[in-house]
Amino acid sequence: EDQVTxxxxxxxxxxxxxxxxNCSYTVSGLRGLFWYxxxxxxxxxxxxxxxxxxxEKEKERLKATLTKKESFLHITAPKPEDSATYxxxxxxxxxxxxKFYFGSxxxxxxxx
Amino acid sequence: ExxxxxxxxxxxxxxxxxxxxxxxxxxxxxxxxxxxxxxxxKVEFLVSFYNNEISEKSExxxxxxxxxxPDGSNFTLKIRSxxxxxxxxxxxxxxxxxxxxxxxxxxx
Numbered sequence: 001e002d003q004v005t006x007x008x009x010x011x012x013x014x015x016x017x018x019x020x021x022n023c024s025y026t027v028s029g030l031r032g033l034f035w036y037x038x039x040x041x042x043x044x045x046x047x048x049x050x051x052x053x054x055x056e057k058e059k060e061r062l063k064a065t066l067t068k069k070e071s072f073l074h075i076t077a078p079k080p081e082d083s084a085t086y087x088x089x090x091x092x093x094x095x096x097x098x099k100f101y102f103g104s105x106x107x108x109x110x111x112x
Numbered sequence: 113e114x115x116x117x118x119x120x121x122x123x124x125x126x127x128x129x130x131x132x133x134x135x136x137x138x139x140x141x142x143x144x145x146x147x148x149x150x151x152x153x154k155v156e157f158l159v160s161f162y163n164n165e166i167s168e169k170s171e172x173x174x175x176x177x178x179x180x181x182p183d184g185s186n187f188t189l190k191i192r193s194x195x196x197x198x199x200x201x202x203x204x205x206x207x208x209x210x211x212x213x214x215x216x217x218x219x220x
Contacts, residue, residue, distance in 0.1 A: 043211035097168045102155040
């Protein structure tokens with residue numbers, strides 16, 4: 001069964017305290033892994049897509065990496081404005097159709 | 113900027129009433145997905161639409177739901193007789209992974 005699990009559920013950091021969020025998946029035929037940022041009451045904002053193990057992408061203080069079983073979102077020297085829920089999703093091909101499965105998210109709170 | 117605009121941003125409706133949620137894409141997309149997110153829960157796939165037809169739907173997407181492309185550009189999600197448990201954020205997503213700003217549906 002296709003499954004996506006994110007950990008931790010919640011993370012509290014001091015401003016400048018670097019950390020990593022985890023997204024582990026058990027799917028066959030991964031086509032892509034997506035990271036999003038979601039603010040309360042808003043739609044998920046697309047951050048990155050990773051397609052193959054070993055791939056890395058960076059955007060400002062965020063860096064996403066991918067292995068065959070999991071992805072990490074590394075946050076370097078976070079600021080209070082990085083506080084949000086971070087979602088990951090996997091894209092698989094089933095019956096010639098692209099399906100997306102989402103994790104439950106990690107709620108990040110960065111204190112000044 | 114999102115690639116789609118969703119209206120209304122917030123809809124309050126009485127149980128049993130019909131609601132229509134709208135999604136207006138900025139550019140042409142062949143694929144359109146609808147998702148919902150109940151407060152505090154995962155984003156869940158509802159239905160995908162390709163070339164003016166439903167291509168896939170989840171078990172959530174029962175006979176109370178329908179999707180249309182009424183004028184060749186806008187997409188609508190209709191819930192025929194709303195239930196309390198339909199209260200959620202509803203998102204449309206061109207190509208499946210870029211999201212609109214969502215419609216918050218509250219059923220009372």
